[in-house]
Amino acid sequence: MTASAPKAAFGHKGAPVPKAPAPKAPAPKAPAGPRGGRREVVRAPRRTARPAATSPVAGDLYKQDSYARSLVASLMRAQMGVTLSTLLPAAAILLAYPLLAVLSPSLGTDHVFGVPLSLVVLGGAIYPPMVLLGLWYVRRTERVERRFVELLKDRD
Numbered sequence: 001m002t003a004s005a006p007k008a009a010f011g012h013k014g015a016p017v018p019k020a021p022a023p024k025a026p027a028p029k030a031p032a033g034p035r036g037g038r039r040e041v042v043r044a045p046r047r048t049a050r051p052a053a054t055s056p057v058a059g060d061l062y063k064q065d066s067y068a069r070s071l072v073a074s075l076m077r078a079q080m081g082v083t084l085s086t087l088l089p090a091a092a093i094l095l096a097y098p099l100l101a102v103l104s105p106s107l108g109t110d111h112v113f114g115v116p117l118s119l120v121v122l123g124g125a126i127y128p129p130m131v132l133l134g135l136w137y138v139r140r141t142e143r144v145e146r147r148f149v150e151l152l153k154d155r156d
């Protein structure tokens with residue numbers, strides 16, 4: 001070895017000696033809280049899963065006695081009645097537009113305030129009644145379901 005080359009440090013039996021780890025920078029201090037003290041992080045304890053809410057529907061309908069079967073059958077009949085009483089007017093409203101277009105060919109050529117009459121009929125005579133029919137349907141189905149739940153609660 002020459003004098004100008006740096007010498008390596010060797011330990012026992014010629015093995016290189018590991019270098020000491022470099023000193024770490026001090027951990028940053030937690031920012032001061034509103035009162036000037038140290039700020040502490042508080043974590044809420046872990047929440048356990050809540051048990052599923054039991055409704056009177058599930059318990060009574062699993063019994064499968066004649067009363068439960070009749071309740072379910074009456075619910076299904078009521079739902080079918082609500083559905084049919086909504087679908088029939090909806091079909092009538094939707095079928096009225098093509099029928100009107102066939103009976104009145106001027107529907108495609110006439111204009112009202114610069115807007116084609118066909119768009120006025122669609123926007124004013126078709127969509128608003130359909131929206132109202134949808135809202136009516138939702139109210140009636142919710143009423144049927146409330147009555148069904150009340151029947152189950154009265155049974156208990």
